Amino acid sequence: MDDYVITVLSNIGMISFIALSAYLLLLTGEISFGQQAYFGLSAYAAGAATAMFQMPIWAGILVGACAAGIIAMVVGALTLQLSGLYFSVATLAFAEMARLILLIVEIQVEVDGEMVGPEGANGFHGIRWMFERDISLTEFMLLIYGLLALTVICLLLVERSRLGSVLRMLGSDDLLAEMQGLNTVRYRILAVGAAGVIAGVGGALYAHFTTYVEPQFFNVMLGVHALAYGLIGGLGTAFGPLIGVAIDVGFLEAIRFIQGYRMIVFGGLVAILLIFMPRGILDEERVHRLKAVFSRRNHARA
Amino acid sequence: MLELRGLSKHFGGVKAVDELDITVQEGEIFGLIGPNGSGKSTTINLICGVYQETAGTVRFHEELMNGKPPHQRLRAGIARTFQNIRLFPNLTVWQNLWVAQNSPEDLATQGFLSRWFGATRQTRREIATLLELADLEHKSDELASNLAFGEQRRLEFARAAAARPKLLLLDEPAAGMNRQEIHDLSLRIRRIRDSGVTILLVEHVMELVMGVAEQIAVLNFGQKIASGTPGDVQRNKAVQEAYLGTSDSDAPSLDTGD
Numbered sequence: 001m002d003d004y005v006i007t008v009l010s011n012i013g014m015i016s017f018i019a020l021s022a023y024l025l026l027l028t029g030e031i032s033f034g035q036q037a038y039f040g041l042s043a044y045a046a047g048a049a050t051a052m053f054q055m056p057i058w059a060g061i062l063v064g065a066c067a068a069g070i071i072a073m074v075v076g077a078l079t080l081q082l083s084g085l086y087f088s089v090a091t092l093a094f095a096e097m098a099r100l101i102l103l104i105v106e107i108q109v110e111v112d113g114e115m116v117g118p119e120g121a122n123g124f125h126g127i128r129w130m131f132e133r134d135i136s137l138t139e140f141m142l143l144i145y146g147l148l149a150l151t152v153i154c155l156l157l158v159e160r161s162r163l164g165s166v167l168r169m170l171g172s173d174d175l176l177a178e179m180q181g182l183n184t185v186r187y188r189i190l191a192v193g194a195a196g197v198i199a200g201v202g203g204a205l206y207a208h209f210t211t212y213v214e215p216q217f218f219n220v221m222l223g224v225h226a227l228a229y230g231l232i233g234g235l236g237t238a239f240g241p242l243i244g245v246a247i248d249v250g251f252l253e254a255i256r257f258i259q260g261y262r263m264i265v266f267g268g269l270v271a272i273l274l275i276f277m278p279r280g281i282l283d284e285e286r287v288h289r290l291k292a293v294f295s296r297r298n299h300a301r302a
Numbered sequence: 303m304l305e306l307r308g309l310s311k312h313f314g315g316v317k318a319v320d321e322l323d324i325t326v327q328e329g330e331i332f333g334l335i336g337p338n339g340s341g342k343s344t345t346i347n348l349i350c351g352v353y354q355e356t357a358g359t360v361r362f363h364e365e366l367m368n369g370k371p372p373h374q375r376l377r378a379g380i381a382r383t384f385q386n387i388r389l390f391p392n393l394t395v396w397q398n399l400w401v402a403q404n405s406p407e408d409l410a411t412q413g414f415l416s417r418w419f420g421a422t423r424q425t426r427r428e429i430a431t432l433l434e435l436a437d438l439e440h441k442s443d444e445l446a447s448n449l450a451f452g453e454q455r456r457l458e459f460a461r462a463a464a465a466r467p468k469l470l471l472l473d474e475p476a477a478g479m480n481r482q483e484i485h486d487l488s489l490r491i492r493r494i495r496d497s498g499v500t501i502l503l504v505e506h507v508m509e510l511v512m513g514v515a516e517q518i519a520v521l522n523f524g525q526k527i528a529s530g531t532p533g534d535v536q537r538n539k540a541v542q543e544a545y546l547g548t549s550d551s552d553a554p555s556l557d558t559g560d
Contacts, residue, residue: 161419165401169390176388179350181376181404181465284392288445 006137010209012249013144017202018222019229019241020151021195026230028191029171031084033223034075034091037098038068038196039203040218044102044118046204047127047213051116052109057129057208061147064204065197072196076189095223102215123214127207144205151198155238167191168284199226228270234282243281303328303500304349304469309358311344311524318344320524322358326469326517331491331501333515333532335508337544341524342504343385346471349502350382351375362469377406379468383458383475391447395438398446398461399429405466429464436460451478459490469500476507488514512536520544 001009021035046064049055055063079090108117118124130140158164166187169177178184207213229244247269252262277283304326311319319341326332334342347353349360351372360367362378370378390398400421408425409417416422421429433439436456441449449457455475462470472491476484484507491514495501505511511518512532519529522544528535535541 157419162400162421163418165390165393165397168392169401172390172392173388175352175372176390177401178372179352179376179382180402180461181373182401183371183373285445288394292443 001138003137006141008250008253010137010141010144012245013141013148014202014206014209015225015229015249016148016242016245017151017205018199018226019233019245020155020238021199021202022223022226023230023235023238023241024155024167024191024195024198026227026235027167027171028188029174030188030192031088031227032091032195033088033220033227034093034095035195035199035226036218036220036222037095038072038199039206039222040102040213040215041071041098042068042200042203043207043213043218044105044124046200047124047207048107048117050129050208051124051127052107052111054111057143060129060208061201061204064207065200068200068203069193069197072199073189073193076192080185080188080192092220092223095218095220099215099218102218121215123212123216124207125212127211127213129208130211140205140209144209147201147205151201152238152242159238228266231280232270232273234277234280234286236279236282236284236287240280240282303363304502305359305361305364306345306349307359307361309345309348309360310356311341311348311353312356317524319348319521322521322524322526324519324526324529326500326502328500329495329498330516331495331503331514333511333518334502334504334521335506335511335518335535336521338506340521340544342521343473344524345521346382346473346502346504349375349471350380373404376404376465376467377409379405379466380471381462381465381467381469382471383462383473385474385477387451387454387458389446389454389457389461391445394443394445395433395449395457396429396442398457399432399464400425402461402464403428407466432460432464435463452483459494463494467499469502470494472501472503472505474505474507475503476505476510479507481509484510 018035018039021038022032025032025035042064045067046060049060049063050057075091075094079087079094082090102118103121105118106120108115108119110116114126116126129135158167166177166182169180169182170184170187170191174184225248229248230241231244232247233242233244234240248266252266273280304324306322306324309319309322310317322341322345324332324334334345336342344353348355349367351367351370351374355368362375362380365378367375367378390401393401403425412422412425430439433442436459438453438456438460441453446454446457475491476487479487488510491501491503503511503515515532517529518532518535520527520535520538520541527540527544528538530538
């Protein structure tokens with residue numbers, strides 16, 4: 001594989017994390033325009049951990065993901081009183097606030113005679129873990145997909161579980177869930193925190209893949225895309241948002257002649273799908289039918 | 303077991319429920335009737351915590367329920383069904399019952415892992431029993447949205463039972479049913495009561511209420527205008543006026559049909 005293909009595949013992998021993060025909240029019926037904030041904050045936190053404090057990468061990812069999860073829960077506790085559109089606007093406002101703060105944060109420490117750390121609008125250079133350890137692009141891609149596989153497996157297990165059903169309950173009728181004895185506030189905060197962690201893992205990987213992050217990358221368009229991936233790919237299974245990412249970052253990226261028009265094609269695709277498949281390609285109904293087909297086949301075999 | 307005292311709910315200037323006093327005894331079937339807009343559904347919503355009362359108290363087993371969120375009231379033993387069927391359409395029939403098992407007994411007996419990530423054998427057995435009682439075994443893996451109207455009603459009842467309630471609030475369960483179905487429904491309501499569940503029945507269909515309820519309270523414009531046994535209520539002048547008015551021929555009849 002040449003470097004270009006590896007880079008595209010790695011991007012698909014890393015963007016998948018933020019897509020899964022937005023998907024988890026879509027399941028609970030919340031539309032967040034702010035998941036890019038957790039992706040970005042974690043990129044900074046993880047970068048700081050490895051570049052400024054010489055931590056190993058797994059510690060960096062852990063620091064980034066935990067920071068993102070905790071901040072997400074705090075923001076969640078403050079904003080979940082809001083519902084629907086108000087929640088969406090609040091998440092957007094928070095994400096922009098986080099981005100603007102990153103634009104002014106300047107903390108430099110000296111590492112091996114060089115100053116490293118976030119430099120406000122100039123971004124955060126020198127997250128050179130990959131070079132220092134002589135990690136190849138391919139190896140890093142395997143790390144990305146390893147963690148992605150782990151995340152997807154966790155989500156699939158949750159979806160099969162009662163917890164997964166409860167998350168879908170919040171999405172379809174949270175008052176009914178509450179009247180059935182579920183503390184909906186608690187599960188909402190749990191979902192918001194888990195979504196923060198997932199976005200955080202992606203952000204931490206991103207910082208180490210690109211070696212350089214700047215606040216501008218974590219603007220609202222990243223969050224809007226993250227939402228769109230789940231809506232395109234489908235809300236019936238965690239594979240849905242992955243399909244969405246593959247269509248956008250993979251397929252549309254690969255077709256060179258539409259390069260300049262990619263956003264137009266993508267936007268049109270989202271609009272068409274929302275009209276004909278409001279809950280995406282793999283929606284609950286289709287996933288349910290697919291499962292029925294598979295289980296029948298298994299029964300036939302047994 | 304359920305005591306409403308001076309219960310009021312005002313929406314702006316409208317007094318949907320006004321100074322309501324009701325006592326439901328353990329083990330009885332209590333009917334709450336009244337013309338459209340008389341405050342019956344509001345009363346149910348106040349009892350299960352969907353609305354905050356403007357004034358007054360709700361006591362359940364002597365415990366003050368005011369200010370408690372709906373999930374705590376369910377855990378105290380108050381479950382309900384809905385006038386317009388409310389299920390989780392994206393979940394299967396089985397899952398709809400699975401997620402309804404939130405009674406204190408269930409929370410105590412299921413460990414963390416088996417509660418959230420598995421289903422114990424006992425859980426499966428109980429759901430199987432509920433499905434059988436509701437005559438829905440063959441629909442277990444069907445999405446709730448794909449059920450027929452009558453099946454959805456039965457699933458709602460089964461779901462309410464899955465919560466192991468002590469008090470069951472039935473909000474117009476006979477809506478859209480024919481005579482035969484109403485007859486079946488009244489048998490089912492008696493059977494639920496005989497299994498030890500107190501029932502508060504809010505209903506339009508007189509045939510059902512008069513046939514099945516032991517005590518009845520009549521609401522009009524948010525106020526209780528009469529109460530007593532079905533016979534008392536039927537003979538009550540104020541009730542007859544509220545329902546029949548002086549010239550309103552569309553009003554439902556108090557005739558029980560027998």
